[in-house]
Amino acid sequence: VDLSTTIAGVKLPNLLLNASGVNCRFENELQQLVESKSGSLITKSATLNSREGNPEPRYAPLAGSIGSINSMGLPNQGYEYYLNYAKNFDYNNTAGKPLFISLAGLSLAENKTMCEAFRDANLPCVLEVNFSCPNVPGKPQVGYDMEAMEQALQVLDPIIGRPFGIKLPPYFDIAHFDQAAAIFNKFDNVVFVTCINSVGNGLAIDLDSETALIKPKDGFGGLGGLLVLPTALANVNAFYRRLKPGKQVIGCGGVTSGKEVFLHILAGASAVEIGTQLMEEGTGVFERVQKELVELMTAKGYKSVEEFRGKVKTL
Ligand code: RRO
Numbered sequence: 553v554d555l556s557t558t559i560a561g562v563k564l565p566n567l568l569l570n571a572s573g574v575n576c577r578f579e580n581e582l583q584q585l586v587e588s589k590s591g592s593l594i595t596k597s598a599t600l601n602s603r604e605g606n607p608e609p610r611y612a613p614l615a616g617s618i619g620s621i622n623s624m625g626l627p628n629q630g631y632e633y634y635l636n637y638a639k640n641f642d643y644n645n646t647a648g649k650p651l652f653i654s655l656a657g658l659s660l661a662e663n664k665t666m667c668e669a670f671r672d673a674n675l676p677c678v679l680e681v682n683f684s685c686p687n688v689p690g691k692p693q694v695g696y697d698m699e700a701m702e703q704a705l706q707v708l709d710p711i712i713g714r715p716f717g718i719k720l721p722p723y724f725d726i727a728h729f730d731q732a733a734a735i736f737n738k739f740d741n742v743v744f745v746t747c748i749n750s751v752g753n754g755l756a757i758d759l760d761s762e763t764a765l766i767k768p769k770d771g772f773g774g775l776g777g778l779l780v781l782p783t784a785l786a787n788v789n790a791f792y793r794r795l796k797p798g799k800q801v802i803g804c805g806g807v808t809s810g811k812e813v814f815l816h817i818l819a820g821a822s823a824v825e826i827g828t829q830l831m832e833e834g835t836g837v838f839e840r841v842q843k844e845l846v847e848l849m850t851a852k853g854y855k856s857v858e859e860f861r862g863k864v865k866t867l
Contacts, residue, residue: 553846554856555591557823559800560678560715560743562650564823566591567857568813568838571776571804571827572654572680572719573597575835577628579637588835589842591823592649595634597656597682597719600665602630606687606768613832614756614765617808619777620828621756623687623768626656631666638670638677654719656682658691660704667711679712680744684721686752686774693752695721695732702735709739717744717802722751722783723790733794745795746802746825747787750774777828781806785819792820792862810844820862 555566569592575581577596585593605627613620628634634653641651653670657663663681670679683695683704694700695718705718718736723729736742754775756765764771784805791801803821806812808829816824830837854860 553849553854555842555845557591557857559592559650559802559823560717562676562678563648564591564650565648566842567817567821567823568842569593569652569823569825570830571825572652572682573622573624574827574830582637584835586645586647586649589838590649590835592652594652594654594680594825595637596628597626597654597685598628598631598634598666599626599656599658600631600662602633603627609766610768610773611831612756612765613828614777614779617778617832619775619779619806620831621754621766621773621775622750623766623773625687625689625768626658626685631655631669635669635673638675639673641675641677643676651677652680653677654680654682656685658688660707663704663708664711667708671711671713679716680719680746681708681716682719682749684719684749684752686721686750687768689769693721695749698728698731698735701732702738705735705739705742709741712741715741715743717746718742719746719749720787720791722748722780722787722805724783726790729787729790729794733791736791736799737794737796743798744800744802744822745791746804747791748780748784748805750776750827751780751783776805778806778808778812781812781815785815788816788821789819789862789864807841810841810846810848813841813845814848814860817857817861818864820864822861
């Protein structure tokens with residue numbers, strides 16, 4: 553069974569990787585991903601300057617293993633740390649894993665500076681520009697402002713000057729799928745979108761203590777895990793149906809086992825990121841999920857993901 557895939561012209565030995573934000577802020581965490589059975593790895597979204605992020609507790613799993621809530625607030629080491637990591641990365645590593653770099657500037661000017669620095673370094677890593685952080689007070693998500701998103705791409709696309717991707721928030725209206733896809737279809741270098749970032753600004757409350765689970769923003773935070781799976785699948789499929797040929801979708805959201813990876817591929821995903829489950833289980837998740845996916849494909853008689861990618865049936 554072949555689980556390999558190609559994203560932005562770069563080959564991944566298997567289609568699984570971490571969701572940006574999980575286990576990827578520090579070099580030792582990134583090294584764990586290198587040593588895991590993931591097919592690739594992506595760094596924590598970077599800003600121009602390093603950030604401590606919001607006060608703790610800022611991540612909590614939800615009761616019943618239905619998902620998680622977070623308001624991390626973009627804790628990261630600053631883009632130069634990840635640029636340096638990318639410069640020293642062994643692109644010929646034995647596992648053949650490519651490196652993705654996530655950028656989440658707090659302004660267009662920040663994104664511009666970071667993209668210029670990565671362009672000048674001319675490295676074989678792939679950029680995923682995050683337009684969907686829900687957790688920085690006073691900074692609305694660019695992905696929910698269609699005009700701002702198009703303006704940002706008009707500036708960043710020519711700077712990056714080669715294939716890259718965008719991390720999107722979940723959309724909940726067909727008109728928004730149409731508008732967002734029409735924008736991405738104008739930019740030839742935008743070759744993938746990653747759907748979805750966390751479902752922004754949920755509120756999880758503990759019944760016994762009658763208290764919010766996380767401290768920042770009066771307990772409001774982004775939701776991930778199994779409870780967002782149908783929203784993630786809808787966004788993957790909506791963009792799979794709308795994007796021009798040559799553009800791909802990376803699925804993210806609700807993956808706990810090989811079963812949900814299979815569903816993401818059926819919806820149209822070319823690669824699949826794991827967030828909450830990686831946070832809860834650690835990097836062993838990649839070996840387990842891969843094994844489950846291979847077993848499921850074998851039982852169904854599929855030998856490669858191309859045989860069923862995007863082939864979800866409708867009634
Ligand atoms: O750091 C965060 O709070 C965070 C980010 Br940048 C993001 O894109 N998505 C998320 O759920 N949390």
